[in-house]
Amino acid sequence: MEIRAKKEGRNVEILLKGELDHHGAKGLTLQLEREIEVLLPLRLVLDFVGVTFMDSSGIAVVLRTDRRMKELGGTLCLQSLGQQPRKLLEAAGIDRMVEIK
Numbered sequence: 001m002e003i004r005a006k007k008e009g010r011n012v013e014i015l016l017k018g019e020l021d022h023h024g025a026k027g028l029t030l031q032l033e034r035e036i037e038v039l040l041p042l043r044l045v046l047d048f049v050g051v052t053f054m055d056s057s058g059i060a061v062v063l064r065t066d067r068r069m070k071e072l073g074g075t076l077c078l079q080s081l082g083q084q085p086r087k088l089l090e091a092a093g094i095d096r097m098v099e100i101k
Contacts, residue, residue, distance in 0.1 A: 001028045002050075005035050012041035017050030020085070025057035032065050042074045049080035058085065059092050066098050077101060 001024035002017040014035060018024060036044065046065070048054075066076045079101040081089065089095060 001025075001031075003028070003031050003035070005039065007039055007041070010040070010042040011045070012039050012043070013045040013047055015047045015050060018052065020051050020054040020058040020061065022055065022057045025061050029061050029064055032061070033068065036065075036068055036072070040072065041069075043077065044069055044074060045077045045079055047080050048078060048082065048085055051082065051085055054085040054088055056088070056092075059089065059094060062089065062094055062098060075099070 001020060004015045004017075006013045006015070012035065014032065016028075020028065044065070046062070051058075062076075062078065069076045077099040078089070081100060086100070089100065094100075
């Protein structure tokens with residue numbers, strides 16, 4: 001899983017690329033934690049435009065990231081979700097906890 005961050009003030013957009021599965025989730029969580037600690041965003045947008053597959057490990061990444069953003073007084077938004085990741089997140093009820101554009 002590759003990431004690329006774009007910062008505009010206290011807003012950060014992180015572009016995700018690759019498969020968000022068991023193998024990539026731990027590394028992605030660590031990368032996201034580092035980016036959050038360095039950039040301290042008030043609003044973090046995870047852009048899933050380059051995500052080709054996601055399993056339940058991706059749900060855990062989203063929940064951990066959302067929890068960390070709330071601890072810092074910020075918000076998390078998910079965008080550009082493909083059909084498969086969107087269905088998975090909606091089935092898990094994530095759309096009721098995190099903004100999805």
